[in-house]
Amino acid sequence: MLLKLAWRNIWRNRRRSLIVFISIVIGAISILFLEGITNAFLNQMLFNQISLSTSHIQIHKNGFRDNKVIQNFVPSPDVVETILSTQSGVKAFSKRGITFGLLSSAENSSGIYLTGIEHNREGQISKVKSTIIDGHYLTGEKGEILLGKKLAEKLNVNIGDKVVGMANELDGSIGSDVFRLVGIFETENSEFDKTNIFINLNQFQSMLKIPGQVHEFAIVLNDHKSADEINEQIKNKLNNKAYEVLTYAELLPLLILQIDLSKESMFVVYFIVGLALIFGIINSMLMSVFERINELGILLAIGMKTTKIFGMILLESLLLGLFGTLIGSAVGGILITVLSDTGINLSLFADSLNSYGIGAILYPSVSYSELIGVLVTIPIVSIVGAIYPAVKAIKLQPVEAIRYI
Amino acid sequence: MEIIIAEKIEKIYQDNGVPVTALKDVDIIVNKGEFLVLAGRSGSGKTTLLNLFGALDNPTKGEIKFEKYHLAKMNKKELSELRLNKMGFIFQAYNLIPVLTAIENIEFSMMLLGIPEKTRRERALSLMKELEIDQLADKRPGEMSGGQQQRVSVARAIVNNPTVVLADEPTANLDSKTASNLLDLMQKMNEEKKITFIFATHDKQIMERAKRLVYLEDGRIKQD
């Protein structure tokens, strides 16, 4: 009956309740939407980084990441390869030779990361293959080279043109080779496109006179969530301090930190929305209490306990908050579900997004825990907002309340 | 049997710092089954005394005993429990909760007592039949006339079988015919159910029906 009473009281002043209701709906939608966009941004940054080059797990010689010299190749690559080909949960892996070098055309030259890849395996690891905008991917033919669009422009070369690559050999002398541009790629990450070039692994090895040696194993898993577990298993199987086996989270600590920070900073959004809502609720519940002073006086007089009156007013606010949040979350949820499919096209800002390593289309998403966060927080906010008005209501003296005009 | 004993009651209000004596040296005993009218000119202290009986306010001096309870010794919660269990109230206006129907308004007092829903319904309905207002059951106060509202208020006031019903100007907003009908009803309840009624009013009709008339003047009992 108290519930019935609270529910009907909400409908007494429809306009005022509607305003509070709508602001709660908007509050819920905006939190969900902001959360969705933030997630889209962060997930895409992480996903792009993983699918461009990081993969889920990498194996190096211990020390390679600090000192990327050609000497630091992975010990006994055959052993590693055998372990990986029998490891469960591994979708694909690929060997890479990596060194720093110089690439020159007839007109210009540029410092680059020279990466030798297995053309038949790397396609499953990195999405560079799918970003070829001109020419074709590596096929294993001698002399093939892939360049990013930005670099090709800088060197002013086109498909079929010759370029010369140079890098240090083991003994410090310069190894070099002539390549013919077969493909140009363009990813969402302009920095990557400027500095990374790809050649066939066997040519990398022969040019630098390190037959059979590689610097990196890049591994993609069936499920990225199992990275930690599989990482441990590989480590145990290798059982050798000479190797360094790292997950993407360990390889991209700054990005992971940024993701964690951004998620935590969502509380600022909660705080601002909550604050705006709470003042609206206090205001409207206070008005609602003042409008019924006589009635509250009668309720006190006939013996309704102050705790019940307190509860009734909190209940009114909670009902509004609950329904507002439900509707807001439903609308927000549907909006995000639709957008997670179609994406939000931000081509207008594509250039600045590309420098973050993000494509022009964002796919927002929210997790269940984030949804529950909204569903719990806003009703709590509406209860908190009703406390002060409810205190006002129970401080009324029945005699004065009944006399009140 | 004595149900209310008031001794040496004094009530002084502070009106913006100025003390206003509303009651002075009031001694009165109310017995069970009385149909008592507090009369007197406006400002004579009728409402003040009624509110003291109803434990809605405390006297500045003196003591009020309701049955075996010393009102001054009870806290807010106990007083509201006492009002719920033992007293019924009828005010001049705004008696009913506007968002509840007539029957729900009557049930409300029983709900506060924790009476289960089914019993509530039955009791409210049979009382409404008895008072011949059952056709109003599903109407909200806004859809009822003043007289109808006051009849529902009477039902609400007596549904928990109180010892006493305190009525402050219950007929003030009614025409004399409607007022007379309402008074018939209350008289009937007084006679049949032995419910004590105490009125504060200057309505001649009520005074004529009084079994006992207490006349107040400037906060003192002038005539009993």
Ligand SMILES: Nc1ncnc2c1ncn2[C@@H]1O[C@H](COP(=O)(O)OP(=O)(O)OP(=O)(O)O)[C@@H](O)[C@H]1O
């Ligand atoms: N809350 C209050 N604050 C200050 N003065 C009050 C208060 N309530 C009543 N009074 C004063 O106390 C005196 C008695 O008031 P009371 O309401 O009891 O009179 P009454 O006999 O019921 O009058 P009426 O017939 O007009 O209802 C009056 O002088 C009134 O102004």
Ligand SMILES: [Mg+2]
């Ligand atoms: Mg009065």
